[in-house]
Amino acid sequence: MLDDFMMRATLAGIGVALAAAPLGCFVVWRRMAYFGDATAHAAILGVALSLALSISVFAGALVIALLMALTVNLLTGRGYAMDTLLGVLAHSALAFGLVAVSFLSGIRIDLMAYLFGDILAVSRLDLSIIWGGAALVVLLIGWRWSALLTATLNEDLAYASGIDPKREQLVLTLALAITVAVAIKVVGVLLIAAMLIIPAAAARPLSRTPESMALVAAGIGSVSALVGLRAAYIFDTPAGPSIVCVAAVIFAALSIVGSVRASVQ
Amino acid sequence: MSLVCVDDLSISYGAKIVLSQVSLRIEPGEIVTIVGPNGSGKTSLLRSIIGAVKPVRGQVTRKDGLRLGYVPQRLHIDPTLPMTVARFLALPGGVAPKNIDGALAQAGVPNLSDAQMSRLSGGQFQRVLLARALIGKPQLLLLDEATQGLDQPGSAAFYQQIETVRRETGCAVLMISHELHVVMSASDRVICLNGHVCCEGTPEVVASAPEYRALFGSGTMGALALYRHDHDHDHHHGHHDTHDHTHDHTETAE
Numbered sequence: 001m002l003d004d005f006m007m008r009a010t011l012a013g014i015g016v017a018l019a020a021a022p023l024g025c026f027v028v029w030r031r032m033a034y035f036g037d038a039t040a041h042a043a044i045l046g047v048a049l050s051l052a053l054s055i056s057v058f059a060g061a062l063v064i065a066l067l068m069a070l071t072v073n074l075l076t077g078r079g080y081a082m083d084t085l086l087g088v089l090a091h092s093a094l095a096f097g098l099v100a101v102s103f104l105s106g107i108r109i110d111l112m113a114y115l116f117g118d119i120l121a122v123s124r125l126d127l128s129i130i131w132g133g134a135a136l137v138v139l140l141i142g143w144r145w146s147a148l149l150t151a152t153l154n155e156d157l158a159y160a161s162g163i164d165p166k167r168e169q170l171v172l173t174l175a176l177a178i179t180v181a182v183a184i185k186v187v188g189v190l191l192i193a194a195m196l197i198i199p200a201a202a203a204r205p206l207s208r209t210p211e212s213m214a215l216v217a218a219g220i221g222s223v224s225a226l227v228g229l230r231a232a233y234i235f236d237t238p239a240g241p242s243i244v245c246v247a248a249v250i251f252a253a254l255s256i257v258g259s260v261r262a263s264v265q
Numbered sequence: 266m267s268l269v270c271v272d273d274l275s276i277s278y279g280a281k282i283v284l285s286q287v288s289l290r291i292e293p294g295e296i297v298t299i300v301g302p303n304g305s306g307k308t309s310l311l312r313s314i315i316g317a318v319k320p321v322r323g324q325v326t327r328k329d330g331l332r333l334g335y336v337p338q339r340l341h342i343d344p345t346l347p348m349t350v351a352r353f354l355a356l357p358g359g360v361a362p363k364n365i366d367g368a369l370a371q372a373g374v375p376n377l378s379d380a381q382m383s384r385l386s387g388g389q390f391q392r393v394l395l396a397r398a399l400i401g402k403p404q405l406l407l408l409d410e411a412t413q414g415l416d417q418p419g420s421a422a423f424y425q426q427i428e429t430v431r432r433e434t435g436c437a438v439l440m441i442s443h444e445l446h447v448v449m450s451a452s453d454r455v456i457c458l459n460g461h462v463c464c465e466g467t468p469e470v471v472a473s474a475p476e477y478r479a480l481f482g483s484g485t486m487g488a489l490a491l492y493r494h495d496h497d498h499d500h501h502h503g504h505h506d507t508h509d510h511t512h513d514h515t516e517t518a519e
Contacts, residue, residue, distance in 0.1 A: 029346045146357035153342060153356070159317035160335030160407070161357055207347040208381065 005120055009229055012122040012130050013243060016186045016195060017221025019134035019179050021203075022141045022214040024196035024221075026172055028204075029152050033197050034083055035072060038090035040180045040192040042068035044097030047114045047184065051104055057114075058129050062181035068093060069173040094189075117188035117240030119229070126185055133182035137175045144171045149210055187240040194244045199224065202251035205258025220250055267292055268331055268405045268437055269314055273323035276309050283309045285461050286323070291405060296431060296438040298448045300471075301458035302480060307441045308338060310458065311409050314439070331405060334398030334436070336391075338409040342382050350385070351378040354397050364400060371433075372396035373426050387414040391423065399430060406430070408440035420444060424451050445481070 027036050043061040050060025068089065075085055101111060113121070122130070141148065151158040151165035158165045183192045199221035200213065207213035228243030235242075267290040276284040284306040291297060299307050312318045313325050315335055327333075342348060354365045369375050372395040377385070385393060391411055398406055408427070412420035424447055431438055442448040449455060449468040456465040463476035471477050 029343050031343070150357045152346070153348075153353075154337055154340050156312060156315060156317050156337045157335060157340070157356075159312070160315040160333050162316075163357065201345070204345055204347065208349055209347055209352045211352075213347055 005122075006229065006233065008122045008124070008127050009119045009239065010226060012119055012127055012186050013225025013229060014222045015127075015130045015134040016179070016183045017199065017225050018218050019137040019175075020183065020195045021199055021218035021221050022145075023137060023172070023175050023179055024198075024200035025203075025210065025214045025217055026141075026148060026152060027176075027193075027196050028200045029210075030172075032172075033193060034086040034090070035069070036176060036180075036193040036196050038072060038086045038093070039065045039069045039176050040183075040189045041090045042093035042097070043180050043184055043192075044114060044189050045093050045100060046097075046181075047189075048097050048100035048104065052100070057184070058133075058181050061184055062177055064093075065180040066174065066177035069177050073169060073173055113188070114184060115188045115190050116238060117184065117186050117191065119186045119239045119243075122185055130182045130185070133178045137178050140171060140175050144168060148172065187243060191240055191244050194247065195221065198244065198247040198251050202247065202254045205254050205261070220247065220254075224250060266328060268328050269439075270326040271310070271314070271323070272326065274310075274313060274320050274325060275322035276306065276313060276318055277321050283460065284313075284458075287458070287462055288323075289456060289462065289465070291437050291439055293404065294431070294435050294437055295453045296428070296451060297440070297454045297456060298452040299439070299441045299456045299458050300443075300445055300448070300481075301463075305459040307458055308409055311407055311439070311441060314407065328404075332401050332403045334401060334403030334406045336394045336398050336406075336408045336411045338413065338441075340390075340394060344383060348382045349378070350380050350382060350393055353382055353393065354378075354400055356397070368396040368400040369393070371399055371430060373422070388419045388423075391415060392426070395423075395426070395430075399434075402434065403436050406436050406438045406440075408438065408442075410441050410443060412442070412444065421447055424448070427451070 027033060043065045046061035046064030047057055049064065050057050053060070072086060072089060075089075076082060080088075098111075110118075147158070147163045148168050148171065150161055150163055151168040155165040158168070179196070180189075180192055183195060187195050199217040202220050203213045203216035206216050224243050224247035228246040229239055231237065231246065232239040232242040269291040271287060271289045274284060274287045275282065283304075287306075287310060289297075299310065301307050309318055313320055314327075315333060316325075350369070351365050354368060365378055366375065369377055372392045374389055374392040374396065377389065377393065380389075382390070382393070391414070395408075395411065398408075406427070412423050415423060427438060427440075428451060430436065440448070449472060452468055454465065455468050455471040457463040457471055457474070457477050457480065459480060463480065464471055464474040466474070
């Protein structure tokens, strides 16, 4: 079954969608969209470094994404507005990454594969790393779910309940770095934030509780992966962007349904 | 034994000192109110008691295993976050549905558990916050201007509810309020704060203390002084009755 590249691609897409759904909800609730972007863009630098050092791309991307996320955490609230800070860090990381890649003259690498993903080339090993990483993210967020939600609502409420919001922020940071690392192969660094945000945002009009929003987001993400890959196969379009396009169409449709329903009530 | 012991506490944000050498104790079952002008460190004091602010000097000691209920000054729930009242009350950890209904009833808003938080009125929202603070059967309830956004009858009813809760559960209450006239009468003890403890004691003692009068003036136990604007320049001739004058502004300022 796993011999078929379409099957491997589909499973990889669903794995990323499942990890991205609960994390993406927090990214949306906490308004961390740029944070996700910055972490993802930094990963290209990790890709370049791991190719230069001949280590696993997953490992390199994970380390640099984590460093980036921790740097942002550290610099937050120290003089610059958050969006300025993230704009500086995200785009510099991307630029340094692209420059670093150009130094790798010995190795001919397909930059597009890392910018936009190369889901059809997912190997069995890749697949196991993706599912391992996704499982880790889901377990991590599931374990901290209540504490994360409380810290997201209000930091002081969290403190009063004996929860340290800074520690919960670190949990999210770690989950984000893992997700970025495993999603590079599937959608590429430029579209990872889309996989985080679009399914979660699309799930909002259908949800009454945070839990249902995460579940619906997982469903929407998985459907996007399935349909997007199928569409890419039929129309011969790039796979990662096709997945994001399907998610965006679902988002638009559900937003319209949601606003119509709200105006009827 | 005291529930909370604040000892020689100093707090600063960067170079700005907001509290210096504050000491106080909260005993079981008492209602203590903190009053003070804006920027006097009231919220910082409360936040240090819940552990959200690290003091630069001194310490806050809580009784072992103290159960806290906290109602923050503001709670903004992002519109992207769907949240029913029942789910909100169950944070963090699980609470049986029966307890949720009980806590809502105790806070004076029964039958709301299925409503979305974003659809609540200001008064309902504050009472749901109170219900959440009560659900863990706190020994100490901390309220930071919990009646913000409520009209006068609403806030009066809210404080009555607090007294009822204290009577029924015996929990101590430490609250910050700007509504001095309501609060002073409902408190066992008042602490007047302005970067340090200016004066403290029963409402009567504090209201007649010179330090308090210096901060809040003396009319109507100082209750209206917070909102009094300085109209000395050209209004003077038309308004000999300055008491009425300030009273007008109390209503417009609220």
